[in-house]
Amino acid sequence: MAVLAIAICLQVSPPRVYAVSAEDATAAVASAGSALQAAFVTVSDAERAGANVSSLIARLNEAGSALTSARVALDAGNYSGAASSAALSEGLADAVAADATVSKNEAVTQASYWWMTVLLSFVGSASLLAVLFLLWRRFKRLYRDRVLGGRPEVVE
Numbered sequence: 001m002a003v004l005a006i007a008i009c010l011q012v013s014p015p016r017v018y019a020v021s022a023e024d025a026t027a028a029v030a031s032a033g034s035a036l037q038a039a040f041v042t043v044s045d046a047e048r049a050g051a052n053v054s055s056l057i058a059r060l061n062e063a064g065s066a067l068t069s070a071r072v073a074l075d076a077g078n079y080s081g082a083a084s085s086a087a088l089s090e091g092l093a094d095a096v097a098a099d100a101t102v103s104k105n106e107a108v109t110q111a112s113y114w115w116m117t118v119l120l121s122f123v124g125s126a127s128l129l130a131v132l133f134l135l136w137r138r139f140k141r142l143y144r145d146r147v148l149g150g151r152p153e154v155v156e
Contacts, residue, residue, distance in 0.1 A: 046104035
């Protein structure tokens with residue numbers, strides 16, 4: 001019975017072998033390299049915009065490691081491994097580039113909000129000082145009029 005179950009399992013899921021040509025593997029590695037370069041440029045742009053890119057750089061390093069593995073596999077003649085590592089590297093690089101674009105947009109938005117906050121704080125502070133100055137002048141005038149308008153009492 002157990003032998004029959006094993007035979008059925010082997011028939012249902014035969015081992016899969018994918019053949020990748022040298023040209024396909026070379027193209028996949030080149031494509032992954034281009035994607036990694038584009039991701040690096042996007043991360044640099046996000047950093048210039050003021051975004052925190054430390055996690056993106058760590059993920060970019062992972063993509064670079066996968067690309068290095070793909071190149072080593074390609075040089076060793078393991079075209080299937082090279083294509084697999086190149087696909088992993090390209091996927092990581094594309095994800096990093098997308099996240100870097102989002103981070104850049106958020107940094108630009110936060111910078112504009114920061115300037116708006118500074119501007120409104122300045123206007124609010126100036127308005128408060130103007131109101132306080134006008135109130136001080138009014139109370140000063142009232143106090144002066146009360147002191148100067150008072151009559152001395154004559155005591156006999």
